[in-house]
Amino acid sequence: MDPLRQRSRRRFLTGIGAALGAAGLAGCDRLSQSDTVASVLGSAEHLNAAVAKVVTGRRAMAQEYAEADLSPTFRSNGTANPNNPAYQTLAASGFADYKLVVDGLVAKPRSFTLAELHALPSRTQITRHDCVEGWSAVGKWQGARLSALLDLVEPKRNARYVVFHCADPMNDDGTDPYYESIGMDDAYHVQTILAYRLDDQTLPIPNGAPIRLRVERQLGYKHAKYVMRLELVASYAGIGDGNGGYWEDQGYQWYAGI
Amino acid sequence: MNETTSTATVMAEPRPAARARPLHYRHTLAVRIMHWINVIALAMMLMSGLNIFTAHPALYWGNSSYSGAPPWLEIGARMDANGAMSGYTRILGHEFDTTGVLGVSSDDGQAYAQAFPAWLSVPSHQWLAMARAWHFFFAWIFLVNGLAYVLYTIVSRHLARDLAPTRRDLAGIGRSIVDHLRFRHPSGDDAKRYNVLQKIAYLTVIFVLLPLIVLMGLGLSPRLDTLFGGWVGWFGGRQSVRSIHFIVAWLLVVFVLVHVFEVIVTGLWNNLRSMITGRYRVPQAPAGHVTVQRMAADAPLEER
Missing domain, CATH: 1.20.950.20 (Transmembrane di-heme cytochromes, Chain C)
Known part of the structure; x- marks a missing residue:
């Protein structure tokens, strides 16, 4: 082949390569903005959840660690002190007037004082907290077993999720309270607790006082802090933007097992 | 031909x-x-x-990121007194200025902080x-x-x-x-x-x-x-x-x-x-x- 043609073909191929590369990257950004593409990409979440459940089983236990593995200080992430007057009033009196409301699809709706939560069967566990951002910290948690609490309120047959309504507003103007939801497998799991102690101390405000959820087989954003109310529902479609949690409403996966 | x-x-x-x-x-x-x-x-x-x-x-060795040990790799951005951003990469305690590639990159002359460009x-x-x-x-x-x-x-x-x-x-x-x-x-x-x-x-x-x-x-x-x-x-x-x-x-x-x-x-x-x-x-x-x-x-x- 004559060298001139070869050179122009090479130039042509390089040009195509560069154009495809640039178009590909710009294309990914444009695709990311599309709801359809986001839902196609997001379909992997259901596969992740289903496979994890089949492979590990619903009762599989998260790893637990020794005292020596504890992080010197357990990092506080997200809200460090809720910008909420009602919460601040409760905090001022050491949460003496705190009541955890449990309602929704339960036979016996009621509320629990901190003393009542302390009286429930408890569990102490040293576990690893994995943030969606990538970091991990190890902490020692003690709290009431959620399954024990659920046994008292008797969820109805059609209850499929436990929704955690929290005291921390996610907007500066005090609106958009944090919330999260978990399925019944996680709700009844042995390691799922409503924690009131961290590293042998009363749970500090930056880590979610007076009550935070520990749902050890999922990422950090599922572990709702400043929990004020549990609501049992058949569907979370009517809550917030309908995706099952504050971060889920921002595009994060409801199944946070990976 | x-x-x-x-x-x-x-x-x-x-x-x-x-x-x-x-x-x-x-x-x-x-x-x-x-x-x-x-x-x-x-x-x-x-x-x-x-x-x-x-x-x-940042990357660490072990179970946790907060064990008291620093990360072995960290990419970050900092701003000087004049508001100019620079990117750094720290590997096993050695720090390198990686402005333009790691930590801070620029887009049409506009600097932005991001680990990878x-x-x-x-x-x-x-x-x-x-x-x-x-x-x-x-x-x-x-x-x-x-x-x-x-x-x-x-x-x-x-x-x-x-x-x-x-x-x-x-x-x-x-x-x-x-x-x-x-x-x-x-x-x-x-x-x-x-x-x-x-x-x-x-x-x-x-x-x-x-x-x-x-x-x-x-x-x-x-x-x-x-x-x-x-x-x-x-x-x-x-x-x-x-x-x-x-x-x-x-x-x-x-x-x-x-x-x-x-x-x-x-x-x-x-x-x-x-x-x-x-x-x-x-x-x-x-x-x-x-x-x-x-x-x-x-x-x-x-x-x-």
Whole structure:
């Protein structure tokens, strides 16, 4: 082949390569903005959840660690002190007037004082907290077993999720309270607790006082802090933007097992 | 092209016989399809992975990020008194100014803080939720494609016939290294086979690096971590697993760079064609280079 043609073909191929590369990257950004593409990409979440459940089983236990593995200080992430007057009033009196409301699809709706939560069967566990951002910290948690609490309120047959309504507003103007939801497998799991102690101390405000959820087989954003109310529902479609949690409403996966 | 120039071209061609040779069928359709699916999947996973990394651009060894020990790798940005941003990368306590590439990059003269630059990232700018969606979607494509490939190589005997190094291959490993360093490439029938370094590189990627990066990805999952007690600990803990996942990703990038380099220096168009149409034009040895031994080996194949 004559060298001139070869050179122009090479130039042509390089040009195509560069154009495809640039178009590909710009294309990914444009695709990311599309709801359809986001839902196609997001379909992997259901596969992740289903496979994890089949492979590990619903009762599989998260790893637990020794005292020596504890992080010197357990990092506080997200809200460090809720910008909420009602919460601040409760905090001022050491949460003496705190009541955890449990309602929704339960036979016996009621509320629990901190003393009542302390009286429930408890569990102490040293576990690893994995943030969606990538970091991990190890902490020692003690709290009431959620399954024990659920046994008292008797969820109805059609209850499929436990929704955690929290005291921390996610907007500066005090609106958009944090919330999260978990399925019944996680709700009844042995390691799922409503924690009131961290590293042998009363749970500090930056880590979610007076009550935070520990749902050890999922990422950090599922572990709702400043929990004020549990609501049992058949569907979370009517809550917030309908995706099952504050971060889920921002595009994060409801199944946070990976 | 008219008759005269065509003749002139042929006359200027040092090895006219090469053009007359039929194309050798090198890659089966299945391998070609799986190769290109893999190219797309790995590229998307690398770039979305770098976006995910940007959410917490530091790597640690052990179970936790907060054990009292500093990260072994950290990429960050800082601003001086004049408001100018600079990027830094700290590896094992040694800090480097990496402004423009790592930590801080610029887009049309506008500096932005991001561990890896927008051109290496999907989406271009930090967007953890969407980067995760891209990453997990292509993870499934990569996994299914990879399993199909491994199954295919075994069943079709591609693995035994073309990828497994023979005893003779291994004996010639020293010569192959020298040949690679001198850019001396196999010709004739030797060019129809993978050379020994190529085989070792492919086998390492297929059976060591890729399975390892998948396993390390799964080890990041707080749910799969429960599979049997403490398996993530065998690799040093979750933050070690995250470090290994990251390191293997870059080892794969190194492999791809060497692979593409070899593709270019051994004939970009010929190699590309063989991975698209399957057909490869076998390069002939330059005159005087053909050894007696090779000619003897060539002979029976010429007759096929």
